[in-house]
Amino acid sequence: MNKYTEKIKKNSIIPLDFYQQYDVKKGLRDVNGKGVLAGLTNISAIHSFDDNGDPMAGILEYRAINIKDISEHLKAENRFGFEEITYLLLFGELPTLEELTTFTQELAAKRQLPKDFVRDIILEATSCDIMNSISRSILSLATFDSKASEMTLENVLDQSLCLIANFPLLAIYAYQAYNHYENGKSLYIHYPDENLTTAQNILRLLRPDKQFSDIEAKVLDLALILHMEHGGGNNSTFTTHVVTSSGTDTYASVVASLSSLKGSKHGGANIQVAKMLDNIWENISDPSDEAEISEYLRRILNKEAFDRQGLIYGMGHAIYSVSDPRAEVLKSYVKELAEEKGLHDEYNFYKKIERLAPQVIAQERNMYKGVSANVDFYSGFVYQMLGLPEELYTPLFAIARIVGWSAHRMEEMLNMNKIIRPAYESVLTTKKYKKIEDRNA
Ligand SMILES: CC(=O)SCCNC(=O)CCNC(=O)[C@H](O)C(C)(C)COP(=O)(O)OP(=O)(O)OC[C@H]1O[C@@H](n2cnc3c(N)ncnc32)[C@H](O)[C@@H]1OP(=O)(O)O
Ligand SMILES: O=C([O-])CC(=O)C(=O)O
Structure with missing residues (x-):
C-alpha cells in the first residue's frame, strides 16, 4: 500500500503558497476566518462580532428569537419545547396553543416505522457506529416511499416530518441492537407512547424499565433544542444546501448531512x-x-x-x-x-x-x-x-439537527433553483500520453 500512498502524495500535494497565489479561500473562509457569503437565510441568525468588527459574546436566534429567551421561558413555565421549536423553525412563527397541540399530535401519529422494519433492517446488521446505522435505515426507508424522489414542497415537508418523528426510534433501536448483539446485553425494543414528547420517548425507548424523571426529560429536551439549528454555513447544513441543489431526494440529502455531522470537527x-x-x-x-x-x-x-x-x-x-x-x-x-x-x-x-x-x-x-x-x-x-450511552451522543445531535436541515432544504428549494458549483483552478501542466513501453519504472 505504501508505494501507492507515496505516489498519491507525490502527485496530489499542492504547494501551500499556491493557495495564497490563487487567492483560494481555504475552508471557504478568508484570512480573518470570515466565511465566503454563500447564501441568505430566514431561519436563524448568529452574531459573534460587534459593529466595529470586534469579537463579542455569541448570540443565536431561531427565527429572530434569542435561544436564551426560549430556554428561560421554557424553564420558567416548566414546559417541554422540542415540538414547539420544531414548529417555529419549520414554519417561521411560534404556534398558538391550538396549533401546537395539533402539530404535536401529527408528529406523534407519524412516529411509526413500517411493519417488520426493526426486525428486517435494524436488527439485521448492527454497528457501534449508530450514525452509520441511522443512515442505513434512512436509505431503507426510502424504498418504502412510493414518492421518494418527488420534490414538491408538500411531499418534502411530509417526508421531513416523518423523519423528524422517527429519528429517535432509528437511533435508539440501532443502539439496543448493537448493545444486544455486540455487548451481550438484553434486547429492549419498546414502542413509543403517542402521549409523550420527543425527549420523554427517547428516555422511554432507551431505559429497560421505560422510567425517567421529569427533570431528566426536561434537561434532554433543552439540550435537543440547543442543537436544532445553526445557520446555513455549518458543515452538515451546507451539505443539505449542496445536495438539495442537485435535485436529490430527502432521504439521500439527510444521509449526506448525517455523514457530515458525525465528523469529529463537527457534531462528532x-x-x-x-x-x-x-x-x-x-x-x-x-x-x-x-x-x-x-x-x-x-x-x-x-x-x-x-x-x-x-x-x-x-x-x-x-x-x-x-x-x-x-x-x-x-x-x-x-x-x-x-x-x-x-x-x-x-x-x-x-x-x-x-x-x-x-x-x-x-x-x-x-x-x-x-x-x-x-x-x-x-x-x-x-x-x-442522564445515564445516556456514549454511542448515542452524536445521534442525539442528529435527532435535533434534522429539524434545521429540513428547514434549510425547503428554503433552498424555494429560493435558489441553481446547482451549487464553486470553481477549482487547475494547477496542472499539460502532458502528452506516453506509450506503455516508453514509461520509466
Ligand atoms: C457543533 C460544532 O460543530 S462545534 C465545533 C465542534 N468541533 C470541535 O470541538 C473540534 C475542535 N475544534 C476545532 O477543530 C476547531 O475549533 C473548529 C474546526 C471547530 C473551527 O476551526 P477554525 O475555523 O479553523 O477555527 P479558528 O480559525 O478559530 O482556528 C484558528 C487556528 O486554531 C486552531 N484551533 C482552533 N480550535 C482548535 C482546537 N480546539 N484544537 C486545536 N486547534 C484548534 C485551528 O485549527 C486553526 O489553526 P491553523 O491556523 O493552523 O489552521
Ligand atoms: O456552525 C458551525 O460551524 C458548527 C456548529 O456550531 C453547529 O453546526 O452547530
Whole structure:
C-alpha cells in the first residue's frame, strides 16, 4: 500500500503558497476566518462580532428569537419545547396553543416505522457506529416511499416530518441492537407512547424499565433544542444546501448531512470530548495541578497524546470567539445536575479544562480570534449525567439537527433553483500520453 500512498502524495500535494497565489479561500473562509457569503437565510441568525468588527459574546436566534429567551421561558413555565421549536423553525412563527397541540399530535401519529422494519433492517446488521446505522435505515426507508424522489414542497415537508418523528426510534433501536448483539446485553425494543414528547420517548425507548424523571426529560429536551439549528454555513447544513441543489431526494440529502455531522470537527466532537476528558484524568497525577494539565493539553495539541489528531475537542468555533451561547446555557444546567448527582470533582475538572484549553491553544496556534468552549464541550457531560450511552451522543445531535436541515432544504428549494458549483483552478501542466513501453519504472 505504501508505494501507492507515496505516489498519491507525490502527485496530489499542492504547494501551500499556491493557495495564497490563487487567492483560494481555504475552508471557504478568508484570512480573518470570515466565511465566503454563500447564501441568505430566514431561519436563524448568529452574531459573534460587534459593529466595529470586534469579537463579542455569541448570540443565536431561531427565527429572530434569542435561544436564551426560549430556554428561560421554557424553564420558567416548566414546559417541554422540542415540538414547539420544531414548529417555529419549520414554519417561521411560534404556534398558538391550538396549533401546537395539533402539530404535536401529527408528529406523534407519524412516529411509526413500517411493519417488520426493526426486525428486517435494524436488527439485521448492527454497528457501534449508530450514525452509520441511522443512515442505513434512512436509505431503507426510502424504498418504502412510493414518492421518494418527488420534490414538491408538500411531499418534502411530509417526508421531513416523518423523519423528524422517527429519528429517535432509528437511533435508539440501532443502539439496543448493537448493545444486544455486540455487548451481550438484553434486547429492549419498546414502542413509543403517542402521549409523550420527543425527549420523554427517547428516555422511554432507551431505559429497560421505560422510567425517567421529569427533570431528566426536561434537561434532554433543552439540550435537543440547543442543537436544532445553526445557520446555513455549518458543515452538515451546507451539505443539505449542496445536495438539495442537485435535485436529490430527502432521504439521500439527510444521509449526506448525517455523514457530515458525525465528523469529529463537527457534531462528532461531543463523544471525543468525553473520551478526551477521561484520557486527561487518567494521565495526570494531580487533577488540581493546573501546570500539569496545561502541559498535557499542549501534548494533545502537538499530537503526542490522546488521539494524536492535534485537537482539543469541544473548544473553538468557526464563528464564535468569546462564547458559544449554547455552551453557556448547557453549562448552567450542568452545574445544577452535577450538584444533584454529587459530581463536583468532575464538574470542577471540566471547568478547569474550559479555562486552561483556550490559553494553551492561543499559545500554540495562529489565532485571529479567541477560542472558547463550544456546544459539544458540555453536551456529553449532560448526557453522561442522564445515564445516556456514549454511542448515542452524536445521534442525539442528529435527532435535533434534522429539524434545521429540513428547514434549510425547503428554503433552498424555494429560493435558489441553481446547482451549487464553486470553481477549482487547475494547477496542472499539460502532458502528452506516453506509450506503455516508453514509461520509466
Ligand atoms: C457543533 C460544532 O460543530 S462545534 C465545533 C465542534 N468541533 C470541535 O470541538 C473540534 C475542535 N475544534 C476545532 O477543530 C476547531 O475549533 C473548529 C474546526 C471547530 C473551527 O476551526 P477554525 O475555523 O479553523 O477555527 P479558528 O480559525 O478559530 O482556528 C484558528 C487556528 O486554531 C486552531 N484551533 C482552533 N480550535 C482548535 C482546537 N480546539 N484544537 C486545536 N486547534 C484548534 C485551528 O485549527 C486553526 O489553526 P491553523 O491556523 O493552523 O489552521
Ligand atoms: O456552525 C458551525 O460551524 C458548527 C456548529 O456550531 C453547529 O453546526 O452547530
